[in-house]
Amino acid sequence: MLTMRTESALGNMGEHPACNRLLSVGEAFLSGVLLEAGTHPKPGLVTPRSNGAHNDMTHMTFMVGSAAISQAFYCCADAGFTHTADFPTLLPTLRTIGKSFEKHLLNKTKNVNTQRGALFLGGLLSGVSGKLFQTTESSTLSHLDVCAGLSTMCEGLVERELSSLEENVERKETAGEQLYKRYGARGVRGEVEDGLPSIINAGMPALVNALDNGLSLNDAFAHTLISLLTMVEDTTILWRRGPDFLKSAQQAAQSALSQGGMLTEAGRNTVRQMDMKFSADNFSPGGCADLLAMTIALYLLEKGNFPRKIM
Ligand SMILES: CC(C)(COP(=O)(O)OP(=O)(O)OC[C@H]1O[C@@H](n2cnc3c(N)ncnc32)[C@H](O[C@H]2O[C@H](COP(=O)(O)OP(=O)(O)OP(=O)(O)O)[C@@H](O)[C@H]2O)[C@@H]1O)[C@@H](O)C(=O)NCCC(=O)NCCS
Numbered sequence: 001m002l003t004m005r006t007e008s009a010l011g012n013m014g015e016h017p018a019c020n021r022l023l024s025v026g027e028a029f030l031s032g033v034l035l036e037a038g039t040h041p042k043p044g045l046v047t048p049r050s051n052g053a054h055n056d057m058t059h060m061t062f063m064v065g066s067a068a069i070s071q072a073f074y075c076c077a078d079a080g081f082t083h084t085a086d087f088p089t090l091l092p093t094l095r096t097i098g099k100s101f102e103k104h105l106l107n108k109t110k111n112v113n114t115q116r117g118a119l120f121l122g123g124l125l126s127g128v129s130g131k132l133f134q135t136t137e138s139s140t141l142s143h144l145d146v147c148a149g150l151s152t153m154c155e156g157l158v159e160r161e162l163s164s165l166e167e168n169v170e171r172k173e174t175a176g177e178q179l180y181k182r183y184g185a186r187g188v189r190g191e192v193e194d195g196l197p198s199i200i201n202a203g204m205p206a207l208v209n210a211l212d213n214g215l216s217l218n219d220a221f222a223h224t225l226i227s228l229l230t231m232v233e234d235t236t237i238l239w240r241r242g243p244d245f246l247k248s249a250q251q252a253a254q255s256a257l258s259q260g261g262m263l264t265e266a267g268r269n270t271v272r273q274m275d276m277k278f279s280a281d282n283f284s285p286g287g288c289a290d291l292l293a294m295t296i297a298l299y300l301l302e303k304g305n306f307p308r309k310i311m
Pocket residue numbers: 054072076094095096097098099102112113114115116117118119120121122123124174175176177186187188189191232233234235236240284285286287288290291
């Protein structure tokens with residue numbers, strides 16, 4: 001006797017569409033983190049061909065990290081689908097799932113922080129997606145609806161977790177908490193509370209435009225990353241090199257985009273130069289990398305698949 005999940009995973013969609021749709025949420029977000037890690041070039045970031053600004057991780061670290069968090073997305077989607085109360089009351093459940101997977105991630109990567117941010121973003125988005133599937137028969141979700149649900153669920157998160165930070169808290173303050181105190185940077189919490197404006201206004205339009213213009217998946221993803229970098233307040237850059245570097249990185253990305261980004265040879269050369277400079281200056285936009293992964297995942301949730309051959 002097959003379990004419901006196994007039967008559905010075997011494609012028996014007719015009987016268990018709900019479970020199959022939750023499996024597709026998990027698959028979309030795992031695809032996002034894997035395809036992000038596999039994209040090259042990405043200024044300062046780890047790719048299959050470069051370790052960027054990192055001396056403690058390679059592409060293999062991200063494969064192990066992705067495997068470690070892969071089940072979190074289905075678990076969060078399932079939690080969202082079975083959550084009978086309103087969006088804000090779903091958040092603590094997802095945080096509990098996330099915190100246990102974060103421990104697992106760091107255990108599997110031997111304490112190298114590959115994708116804490118991706119786990120946070122993907123887990124919350126998966127939970128919202130699962131909840132939205134309660135009220136539709138569709139097998140796809142609009143990224144605008146998912147981002148709106150995220151914003152509703154995370155309303156007040158910055159205030160609760162950053163603005164009201166106690167002085168000399170018992171535990172070591174996280175990077176995000178220290179950066180909020182130092183610069184007022186809202187980081188990933190600000191992104192989710194605002195409903196991912198960087199994806200809605202930059203990432204998703206860039207990805208759709210790149211694919212419509214015939215770019216390969218790799219080049220479309222690299223183009224999307226550059227677009228995100230123009231506007232994201234990336235605390236991983238702030239943490240390593242401060243606000244002036246963050247501003248210069250955003251300006252460099254804007255300059256590359258003005259030359260066409262990955263759509264033109266001049267733009268591609270500028271992106272390659274950015275990669276060399278970010279790596280030499282020892283900083284990388286880890287937050288933008290996570291948002292790239294999420295853009296890919298939300299694209300797959302909305303469209304179901306990529307438009308052409310997977311190349
Ligand atoms: C909620 C937390 C994840 C918040 O953690 P923290 O207090 O540290 O807050 P932030 O710094 O704001 O964000 C944490 C990570 O989020 C990514 N990020 C940063 N800015 C943004 C942004 N504007 N938008 C989106 N995402 C953003 C970033 O993660 C990526 O970069 C990390 C790799 O950076 P790197 O510098 O290479 O490595 P480090 O070890 O950090 O530094 P070095 O020593 O090497 O210099 C990697 O994590 C990428 O993912 C930020 O780091 C957390 O507190 C939490 O609660 N987690 C539990 C999980 C959870 O609640 N899940 C819920 C659903 S499952």
